[in-house]
Amino acid sequence: MQYRRFYRQGSLYFFTVVTYQRRPILTHPDVMPVLKTALKTVRQKYPFKTEALVILPDHLHTIWQMPENDADFSTRWNQIKRYVSHHCKHYDNLAKTANEVKKRQSSIWQQRFWEHCIRNDEDFANCMDYIHFNPVKHGYVQAAKDWPFSTFHKYVKQGVYPEDWGGVSRDFDYE
Template sequence: MGGYGSGRLHDGRVLCMGGPWVSAIAKDDRFVAGWVTHATRWGIVRGRGNSGGMGGLRMSYRRLYVPGATYFFTVVTYDRRPLFSDPVNVQLLREAFRRVKQHHPFTVEAIVVLPDHIHTLWTLPEGDADFSTRWRLIKTYVSRRCAKTYQPPGSASRQQKSERTVWQRRFWEHLIRNQRDFDNHVAYIHNNPVKHGLATTPEAWPHSSIHRSP
């Protein structure tokens, strides 16, 4: 799923990636916090509320849309159902990524697919910040092909509105700030199967970008 490339850090500087990571010296977090404050104030960054977190911490925040940036995402199945325990559905997800990338390009820097959730790191193209459309299209592609199997009981009203219940409606995203932040999230992604007791080592989990050649 995807390849390596380069993206922009939160402060607008270029982060180079591929093979051994090439470090980019980012400004400190005080600058980053100030940049977000001013960018939001002047309309450079659009936002809307959401909740979630890498370590399970739930908090309110505004979605940040920064063109050409690198983001960490967590996407969860409806009611934590083990959708991706079925290899057929993992293949559906791969196909969804491939199709969406044809018309809405992005680079997958790292990814892991667990039975009930996905963690991934994306870099968007220069001048493009619309990760929400990409996720909507990916989720819709998968939903339409397995909704009958995974449709939960008592969801008739949502069916009438043509809404799928294969996925949780929202997702969590984190804007990567600097090289350390990037490296930490790559490590978190690849170690996630071990964290959840699904594998003894990151390499032992099949649905992970850790197996991808640099």
């Protein structure tokens, strides 16, 4: 089966990228700086604007604004994944199938990623909320403000989100 992606120059895209076998490695102190450097390095050669980002142990979600004359997000993700795989070789140590070895697949990343072209302002707002609520959804924290690897904090400072958005108050009194 041939997978077909939807490429539209200058569009906003929501992405989900997952680690191989959902290994919880992305937030490790030796992987996180490499991932950040990969994003920065690739963005210098292949520009895009990160509108939102959350990094969880086994996956990340992000919204990118692609340049007006460019829609090639696949090359960007290929380069980001390659950079992390190259600089975090000590995590590329799981047994692979013969097909995975033949395709030179890393044991850091799932082979593909999921993309969604954002259609309108409501879709954009829904994707933003999904990204920023994701650590709460997965049970890592009780409130979005408590997850350090998220653009949520930037949007609180800008007044887009109130600080208490997206969570359960830890101070809830049952009496």
